[in-house]
């Protein structure tokens with residue numbers, strides 16, 4: 288995995304209007320990025336963050352391929368290239384199979400198709416240059432499931448799989464791919480999810496997560512794990528899957544009884 292230094296780079300962050308995305312924009316600006324493009328479906332928030340970091344705001348709905356294509360085209364036209372594309376926008380739908388079709392479909396569109404649309408548009412240019420970096424914000428839920436949110440966990444697992452596929456297919460051709468997989472992060476999403484202290488207890492600040500991303504990109508690991516315990520849980524799942532499932536059943540009972 289090719290190390291990437293943020294200094295002097297052209298960076299795009301989707302979902303950049305608040306939460307982890309806004310912190311990523313600030314961290315890339317602090318790290319000396321040449322340009323930070325703040326892309327969000329909420330134009331007002333995108334503008335506020337862009338103003339703060341001296342970047343550019345773009346209104347984008349990442350579930351629309353034309354929007355993602357235009358974001359990438361406009362950035363390349365203005366800046367010559369995209370060095371780092373952070374596909375970060377996300378939404379949280381809880382529940383299980385009873386969740387609405389709309390919740391399932393929107394989760395799929397935001398968490399999976401947005402990465403597919405971005406890769407379609409940005410990869411040819413990165414492959415031609417023989418360099419570039421795609422960072423997908425997944426979640427620990429992509430590695431470890433989520434006891435209260437099937438649409439979220441299932442689509443995050445699919446996102447992780449797609450990013451792995453990109454790394455497998457294009458890593459040797461100079462394209463660096465990474466998957467950011469945090470547990471709880473103190474953002475509006477966590478506050479709205481209503482998981483109580485289940486994820487709140489060990490939650491990190493979004494700025495801590497963003498710093499972790501900048502540091503991790505200087506290294507060579509695909510997985511970016513701001514919560515080190517996630518690695519341990521992932522190993523446990525791989526080592527004894529049934530035992531891990533029993534532990535998750537216990538956790539679900541505790542969370543549901545709250």
Ligand SMILES: NC(=O)c1ccc[n+]([C@@H]2O[C@H](COP(=O)([O-])OP(=O)(O)OC[C@H]3O[C@@H](n4cnc5c(N)ncnc54)[C@H](O)[C@@H]3O)[C@@H](O)[C@H]2O)c1
Pocket residue numbers: 301302303304305306307308326327328329332347348349350375376377378397424425426427468469470471472473474475476477
């Ligand atoms: N907060 C957590 O605990 C946590 C943990 C693990 C992973 N994540 C992931 O981190 C990412 C960022 O989450 P956050 O906590 O900062 O959430 P957030 O809700 O605070 O911010 C998400 C941003 O994405 C934007 N967005 C949503 N749908 C969009 C769309 N269709 N097009 C463009 N922008 C859109 C929103 O307007 C918002 O500004 C998500 O992918 C989320 O799944 C969050």
